Amino acid sequence: xxxxxxxxxxxxxxxxxxxxxxxxxxxxxxxxxxxxxxxxxxxxxxxxxxxxxxxxxxxxxxxxxxxxxxxxxxxxxxxxxxxxxxxxxxxxxxxxxxxxxxxxxxxxxxxxxxxxxxxxxxxxxxxxxxxxxxxxxxxxxxxxxxxxxxxxxxxxxxxxxxxxxxxxxxxxxxxxxxxxxxxxxxxxxxxxxxxxxxxxxxxxxxxxxxxxxxxxxxxxxxxxxxxxxxxxxxxxxxxxxxxxxxxxxxxxxxxxxxxxxxxxxxxxxxxxxxxxxxxxxxxxxxxxxxxxxxxxxxxxxxx
Numbered sequence: 062x063x064x065x066x067x068x069x070x071x072x073x074x075x076x077x078x079x080x081x082x083x084x085x086x087x088x089x090x091x092x093x094x095x096x097x098x099x100x101x102x103x104x105x106x107x108x109x110x111x112x113x114x115x116x117x118x119x120x121x122x123x124x125x126x127x128x129x130x131x132x133x134x135x136x137x138x139x140x141x142x143x144x145x146x147x148x149x150x151x152x153x154x155x156x157x158x159x160x161x162x163x164x165x166x167x168x169x170x171x172x173x174x175x176x177x178x179x180x181x182x183x184x185x186x187x188x189x190x191x192x193x194x195x196x197x198x199x200x201x202x203x204x205x206x207x208x209x210x211x212x213x214x215x216x217x218x219x220x221x222x223x224x225x226x227x228x229x230x231x232x233x234x235x236x237x238x239x240x241x242x243x244x245x246x247x248x249x250x251x252x253x254x255x256x257x258x259x260x261x262x263x264x265x266x267x268x269x270x271x272x273x274x275x276x277x278x279x280x281x282x283x284x285x286x287x288x289x290x291x292x293x294x295x296x297x298x299x300x301x302x303x304x305x306x307x308x309x310x311x312x313x314x315x316x317x318x319x320x321x322x323x324x325x326x327x328x329x330x331x332x333x334x335x336x337x338x339x340x341x342x343x344x345x346x347x348x349x350x351x352x353x354x355x356x357x358x359x360x361x362x363x364x
Contacts, residue, residue, distance in 0.1 A: 148316060
C-alpha cells in the first residue's frame with residue numbers, strides 16, 4: 062500500500078526546492094548567455110555600446126530584426142581562431158592529464174591516511190585556494206624568472222651552468238595551470254577513493270592478486286567517476302584560461318581566453334568576441350553532453 066499523500070504545503074515546499082536551482086541557472090547562466098548570443102549576432106559600431114541592437118523599433122515599419130551571422134562566418138574563415146581553439150584544447154587536455162598523474166597518488170595517500178591526520182592534510186590541499194589566484198600566478202613569475210630561486214637552485218646543485226629561460230614559455234604555462242587547478246583534481250579523486258571498501262582489496266589479495274593487479278582491477282575502475290569529474294573540473298576552466306598564459310606564457314602561447322581579451326578590450330569588437338565565446342561554449346558543451354548521455358545509458362543498462 063502506498064503511504065499517505067503529502068499535504069499541499071509539503072508539495073509546495075518541494076516545488077520551491079526544485080525551482081531554486083533552475084531559477085539560479087536562469088538568472089546567472091541562461092540570461093547572460095542570451096545577452097552574449099544577442100551581441101554575437103550584431104555588428105560593430107563606434108559608440109556606447111560598441112554594437113548595433115539586433116531588435117529595433119522603426120517608425121512606421123514596426124519591430125525590425127537585424128541579426129547577422131557574419132561574425133560566425135568570419136570565425137570559420139580566419140585560421141587564427143581555429144588555431145587558438147586547438148591550442149587551448151591541447152594545453153587544457155595536457156594540463157588535465159598532468160594534474161591526474163600528480164593528483165592521483167596524493168589522493169590515494171590521503172584516502173589511506175589514518176583518520177586523525179586526514180583533516181590537516183585536506184586543509185593543506187585546499188589552503189592555496191585561500192590565497193588570491195593572481196597573487197599565486199605572480200609568485201610563479203618570481204620563482205621562474207632568470208634570477209629566481211628555481212634557476213639559482215639548479216645552478217647551486219651543478220645541474221646547469223647558465224640560467225634557463227623558464228618564464229614566458231609553454232613550460233611555465235603548464236606549471237601555472239597544474240599548480241592552480243591541482244586541488245580540483247585531488248578532491249573528487251579523494252572522495253571516490255575514500256568511499257571504497259577496503260574489504261574488496263583484501264578479497265583480491267586472498268584470491269592471489271598482487272598489489273599492482275589488485276589496483277588495476279579493483280581500485281582504478283572504482284575511482285573512474287572521480288577521475289572523470291577531476292578531468293572535467295580541470296579541463297573546462299583551463300580551456301578559457303587568460304591570466305596564466307598572459308603572465309607566464311610567451312607571445313607564441315595562443316589561447317581562446319587571450320583572444321577574447323584582445324577582441325573585447327583592445328580591438329573593441331564585442332560582436333566578434335561574443336561569437337568566439339558562444340562558439341567555444343557550444344564546442345565544449347556538445348561533446349560533454351554526448352559523453353554524459355553515453356555514461357547515463359551505460360549506467361542504466363548495468364543497473
